[in-house]
Amino acid sequence: MFLAADSGSVLSLDLSPVDLALMLIYFSFVLGIGFALKRAVKSSLDFFLSGRSLPAWVTGIGFISANIGAVELLGQSASGAQYGAAMVHYFWIGAIPAMVFLGIVMMPFYYGSKVRSVPEYLRLRFDPKAHLINAITFVVGSMLIAGVNLYALSIVLEALLGIPLIVAIVLSATFVLSYILLGGLTSAIYNEVMQFFVVLIGMVPLTIIAIKETGGLGGLFDRLGGENGRAFVEPWTGTGVGGSSPIGDWIGIILGLAFCLSFGYWTTNFAEVQRAMAAKDSNSARLTPIIGAYPKTFVPLITILPGMAALVLLPGIGTPGSGLEYNDAIPALMDKYLPPGVLGVAVTGLLAAFMAGMAANVSSFNAVFTYDLWQDYIRPGRPDHYYLVVGRWVTVGGVGVAVLTALIASGFSNISNYLQTLFSFFNVPLFCAFIIGMFWRRATKSAGFWGILAGTVTAVTVYALYKLDVLHFRSDLHETMWGSIAAFAAGAIAMVLASLREPRKTDAELHGLVYGMEIRDASDTAARPWYRSPVILGIGVLVLNAGLYVGIYAI
Amino acid sequence: MTSPEERPGEQSTDFLAKLFDIRSFTGALFLIFGVIVTIVGLTASDADIDKSAGLNLALILGLVMLVMGAIFIVWLLLRPPELLHSHEVTEEDLPEQLRHQGLEAIPEHPGEPGPEPPPPPPRRRPRGH
Numbered sequence: 001m002f003l004a005a006d007s008g009s010v011l012s013l014d015l016s017p018v019d020l021a022l023m024l025i026y027f028s029f030v031l032g033i034g035f036a037l038k039r040a041v042k043s044s045l046d047f048f049l050s051g052r053s054l055p056a057w058v059t060g061i062g063f064i065s066a067n068i069g070a071v072e073l074l075g076q077s078a079s080g081a082q083y084g085a086a087m088v089h090y091f092w093i094g095a096i097p098a099m100v101f102l103g104i105v106m107m108p109f110y111y112g113s114k115v116r117s118v119p120e121y122l123r124l125r126f127d128p129k130a131h132l133i134n135a136i137t138f139v140v141g142s143m144l145i146a147g148v149n150l151y152a153l154s155i156v157l158e159a160l161l162g163i164p165l166i167v168a169i170v171l172s173a174t175f176v177l178s179y180i181l182l183g184g185l186t187s188a189i190y191n192e193v194m195q196f197f198v199v200l201i202g203m204v205p206l207t208i209i210a211i212k213e214t215g216g217l218g219g220l221f222d223r224l225g226g227e228n229g230r231a232f233v234e235p236w237t238g239t240g241v242g243g244s245s246p247i248g249d250w251i252g253i254i255l256g257l258a259f260c261l262s263f264g265y266w267t268t269n270f271a272e273v274q275r276a277m278a279a280k281d282s283n284s285a286r287l288t289p290i291i292g293a294y295p296k297t298f299v300p301l302i303t304i305l306p307g308m309a310a311l312v313l314l315p316g317i318g319t320p321g322s323g324l325e326y327n328d329a330i331p332a333l334m335d336k337y338l339p340p341g342v343l344g345v346a347v348t349g350l351l352a353a354f355m356a357g358m359a360a361n362v363s364s365f366n367a368v369f370t371y372d373l374w375q376d377y378i379r380p381g382r383p384d385h386y387y388l389v390v391g392r393w394v395t396v397g398g399v400g401v402a403v404l405t406a407l408i409a410s411g412f413s414n415i416s417n418y419l420q421t422l423f424s425f426f427n428v429p430l431f432c433a434f435i436i437g438m439f440w441r442r443a444t445k446s447a448g449f450w451g452i453l454a455g456t457v458t459a460v461t462v463y464a465l466y467k468l469d470v471l472h473f474r475s476d477l478h479e480t481m482w483g484s485i486a487a488f489a490a491g492a493i494a495m496v497l498a499s500l501r502e503p504r505k506t507d508a509e510l511h512g513l514v515y516g517m518e519i520r521d522a523s524d525t526a527a528r529p530w531y532r533s534p535v536i537l538g539i540g541v542l543v544l545n546a547g548l549y550v551g552i553y554a555i
Numbered sequence: 556m557t558s559p560e561e562r563p564g565e566q567s568t569d570f571l572a573k574l575f576d577i578r579s580f581t582g583a584l585f586l587i588f589g590v591i592v593t594i595v596g597l598t599a600s601d602a603d604i605d606k607s608a609g610l611n612l613a614l615i616l617g618l619v620m621l622v623m624g625a626i627f628i629v630w631l632l633l634r635p636p637e638l639l640h641s642h643e644v645t646e647e648d649l650p651e652q653l654r655h656q657g658l659e660a661i662p663e664h665p666g667e668p669g670p671e672p673p674p675p676p677p678r679r680r681p682r683g684h
Contacts, residue, residue: 018595022588029584036575043644052648058577114650124652190577197581201620205612212608339603341595341613345588345620384644511651 013160013335019344026198026348030179030355033190037183044387047184048367049116049278054186056284056532058193060291063275065192067296068199069149069357073303073350078326080300080307081318083477084224084232085552086239086247087304092545093258095296098266099289100538106267107276107534109438111285112519113512116277118270119372125437125513126448128376133452135372137426138270139365143398146361147405150176153354154406160347169406176359177399180366181392185278188356188363195352196295202342202349203302206330209337210309220309221555228311234553248478256481260488264427268434271364281523286534293541297548306333358402366394425463428484429455432491439515444502447495455491459483576636582627585620593617 041047054062079087115121119138123131154168161168179187214220221233231238231245238245239253247253266272266289276288310329313336316322317329324332334346370391379386433451437443462483465471473479512519530536596614604611646654 018591022591025587025591026584029580033580036580040575045644045648114648116649120650124650190580193577194581194584197585197623201585201616201623205607205616208610209608209612212610337607339595339599339607339613341592342607342616345592345616509652 013331013343013347015160015343015347016340018341019347022341022344023348023351026352027175029194030175030191030352033194034179034182034187037187037190040186041182041184041388044370044384044391045116046186047388047391048363048371049274050184050186050189052278053280054189054278054284056279056287056291058189059275059279059284059288061196061295062189062192062278063272063288064292064295064299065196065199065356066271066275066360068196068299068353069360072357073199073203073353074152074327074330076299076303077307077310077329080304081310081326081329082307083246084228084308085221085304086231086235086245088235088300088548088552089247089253089257091296091300092548093253094262095266096293096541096545097258098262099293099296100542101263102267102273102276103286103288103290103293103534104538106434106438107286107289108282108518108520108524109513110273111277111279111282112521114519116371117368118268118273119368121513122433122437122448123372123376125510126433126443127445129446130433130448130452131372131376133449134426134430135368138368139373141426142271142361142365142368143401144405146358146365146398146402148409149354149358149361150402151406151409153351153358154410156351156354165410166407169403169410172355172358173399173403173406176355176362177396180359180363181395184391185274185363185367188359189275189278191352191359192356195349195356198345199349199353200295200302202346203306203330205338205342205346206306206333207301210306210313210333213337214309214312217555220312223312224308233308233555235549244474246475246477248474248481252478252481252485256483256485260428260431260484261480263435264429264431264484268427268430270368271360274364274367282521283523283526283528283532283534286524287532287537290534290537290541293538294544297541297545303330306330309333362395362398362402365398366391369394369398421463424480425456425459425487426452428459428487429453429491432488433495436492436495437514440499441510441514441516442499442504443495444499444504446502447498450498451491451495454494455487458490459487462486576631578627578631578636582624582631585624585627587624589617589619589621589624591617592620 043051045051076087076090079090110118110121113121113124115124117135119131119135122134150169150173153172154165157163157168157172158165163171179191183190211217211220214223225233229238236250239247239250241249241251243249248256272289276285279285279288307326307329310317310333314322314324314329314332317324317332318326330350334343338346370387374390374394375382375387379390429452432455433448436451437448462471463479466473466479466483471479473482507517511517592613594617596611596617599611599613603613
């Protein structure tokens with residue numbers, strides 16, 4: 001899930017030569033992957049979708065890794081310190097169900113229809129208006145977020161290596177550019193897999209120390225519960241309508257967060273769905289988000305938990321005068337507790353996460369720009385090799401724009417937060433268009449466009465009314481939940497109204513795109529063991545998450 | 556997983572594919588990291604151990620990484636990799652609704668490349684079924 005975080009002060013960490021050596025080794029592996037994969041990129045499909053050839057475990061880890069970027073790692077630990085255990089809603093109910101739904105229900109349409117991007121689905125299911133609105137907002141939004149990730153990476157580099165910010169920005173950008181340019185999406189995904197394990201190995205020691213130093217989970221929760229109230233350590237306490245939890249009420253959490261916001265993010269965000277489209281067959285594509293859901297379940301242990309422990313271990317964090325913001329929780333804990341060697345792995349993991357976040361934006365941006373804007377509207381009908389070359393140039397251009405965005409972000413961090421909020425308004429209406437488009441055959445050509453438009457306008461209106469104090473919510477998080485419920489409802493009504501005044505689409509036009517007309521390949525119908533069944537694994541992870549909700553009350 | 560494709564003249568590509576599998580990269584990285592961090596752990600001072608709550612974190616983490624690296628390499632040897640990106644783009648790779656746009660079509664099995672296809676003129680396919 002996406003939380004706006006300002007990257008304020010970053011601590012300077014004291015790195016030993018061993019730590020620096022570990023960083024250098026990691027980065028040479030990253031470039032090595034790019035060079036090794038260069039010869040494997042022969043077509044535009046190889047470059048943008050890995051030739052649809054990767055096994056499910058690779059795309060599954062890439063899927064979750066693309067989501068563990070700068071904003072996520074630091075932002076979620078900051079939210080853990082600020083809001084407490086209730087932040088697990090953003091994982092256990094606000095991410096996992098959507099990922100399982102994407103794998104079991106929606107992926108057959110994305111993969112079976114052979115569309116090459118999320119906007120391309122809209123173009124086939126609806127019309128070019130819906131397609132353009134999604135393609136353009138996605139392209140602009142991902143450049144912006146790439147810039148924010150780049151900026152976050154650069155201030156860490158600046159602090160670690162003592163180089164000027166502008167040099168750090170250009171250096172990091174060149175690095176990401178070169179490995180995507182060489183190996184395309186495969187390069188990005190391979191690096192995401194490697195990054196995932198390094199982040200895991202680098203962050204787990206912090207969790208262990210956080211638990212050990214605070215007297216065990218029970219001790220930590222008792223103490224925080226005593227100081228900050230039970231709602232701080234019990235995710236559902238205070239979420240009644242009219243209750244006091246800053247996260248909001250249970251209706252907002254279930255309908256707004258778990259349904260609208262989370263489904264909007266996970267099922268329509270091409271940076272995520274692209275990983276599943278790179279899988280080698282339909283069953284692997286369906287397994288992708290579900291395999292990713294298992295590690296996602298445990299990410300709170302390396303983000304929210306250290307954030308909460310930081311309240312005890314770093315007294316005064318987040319209060320004026322302490323010199324520490326909530327965003328500094330993880331770097332500050334690293335600095336205080338990790339010995340040489342271990343610190344190197346942890347810092348490498350942090351940098352790798354920043355880089356992978358940006359690479360995910362760039363590798364999805366170039367696919368949408370090349371296929372959905374250049375090929376569809378500007379230079380159609382050229383040979384495939386032409387689009388491969390265009391794709392590489394678009395990558396260069398995209399990274400260039402991200403550098404500019406990063407420079408702007410370094411001057412006006414609030415502007416980039418507002419812009420991110422703006423683009424988040426598109427997610428929920430998009431999900432509305434997809435879900436109705438997939439399950440209601442009667443939805444017509446222009447329904448998609450009107451649904452997205454009406455939903456987005458509604459989301460912006462609710463946000464503006466909240467900011468103008470006309471509507472009242474407990475917090476920004478609470479507002480986004482109810483804003484997205486309103487956006488979904490408005491989008492759905494607009495789609496129905498638009499469909500009623502138009503002729504329906506023919507079955508040939510809808511083949512592969514709607515419920516009841518899925519195109520399945522052999523991997524879907526073949527007998528498979530339980531550990532390759534999307535439904536069994538999907539139910540498994542849902543049960544696991546329900547169990548964790550129960551478990552957290554037992555602490 | 557299916558078995559790697561076996562075609563004459565592909566041995567060298569096959570060898571490279573083995574070398575360039577993600578498991579070999581990740582395995583090698585963790586073996587190197589594991590060796591370095593284990594050595595740091597073996598030579599850790601008391602101050603380092605006190606810093607991290609009385610645990611010799613470097614030693615623990617180094618050994619964990621050695622094991623992880625070994626698991627990746629063993630896995631790679633047990634399940635040899637498949638070839639990446641082994642096919643040319645054909646009309647079959649496009650959504651049905653877009654196939655009239657003019658890529659060369661190979662009406663055989665999608666996903667299994669034939670030898671160099673003769674370039675037929677772009678042809679219109681009937682839309683849908």
